[in-house]
Amino acid sequence: MARCHRMQEQLTAWIDGELSPRRAERVRTHLATCPCCAVEAESLRAAVAWQRDALTRVVAVEPFNATPLRVQVQRMLADVDALPVEREWRWWLTPAVLASAAVAVGFSLLLWVAGGPETVLVPLGVESPPPAVSRQPDLFRDYTLIQHLDALENFDTVEAVPLDDDQAQRG
């Protein structure tokens, strides 16, 4: 029964000649041994033939005078001609993609010229400061050097600055 149901699902496509030769052969073999499906196939064949004819006549527009529509479309085409022709959408030409690519290239160049990511990312606040600064933030707070970080190579020197007297005594 389940086999019959599966076969019947294929019948319209079989009648339309849309099954692969192997599947079509399987349907033919089944129909030869199953009177129930053979009756259904005949019924569907008649329905397909009738529907093809009837639907064609239902859809046929009669009488159809295309002139007013043609005149209207031509008038609209004149307006369309005034507009630029739509070009194929090319993702690589969209302004957003171009702008993003320019920013990415510029940033990479900046990193390369500045000598490394930390040189650029720390002042921007994107990356943590070096350990020497993190350990003693009070010590570095007033340094314009830290705020504008234009000479990170001086951190070694900064780290070596002696502690004030009180701290030295407590130490």
Place this chain on the structure above:
Amino acid sequence: MNPEGDPDVQLMLAVQRGDDSAFRQLFEKHIAAVVGFATQFVGVRARAEEVAQQVFLQIYRTRAQYRPRARFTTWLYRMVTNACLSEVRRAEYHGRFVPIAPSGEAEGEMAVVVDPPTRSTEDALLSREAMDRMRAALDQLPAQQRAALLLARVEGMSYEEVATSLSCSVSAVKSLIHRATVTLRDVLRET
């Protein structure tokens, strides 16, 4: 089929090169079918004409993007179907879906017998009744099933082309068309 062998693809490529007469040829060739197809979704001929107009304007505006990867009609009906389905969704959202009226009655037009003049009047009337029942049954189908069925049965597209037009898989199309065919058969058998 190689899309380059499709004469409509050649016309579309000419449109791309700036040949407006090629656009007029495509318009004349497909406008009636597109309006007929759209009518099955938006219900009223005037609205279907607006949808068709928008689709052809879109074709013209996006001509630079056109790539002949499939038959022209596959590409055309992809746009038409998208426009129709979004129209159906919009109508459902606003709760004002207009059911498909029997031919000619939607806008107070005179009824038009669709059969060739060689048929007898009685045959034509019977046929007209059958057409109206078919319209009503078609209107009951979910929009995706309706689109798949019309593309396959009326436009003669393969399941693969229907899948391209509806932006779904071939196996989904197989299922949509089968369910639509069975539903229409059963509904029309009952009435």
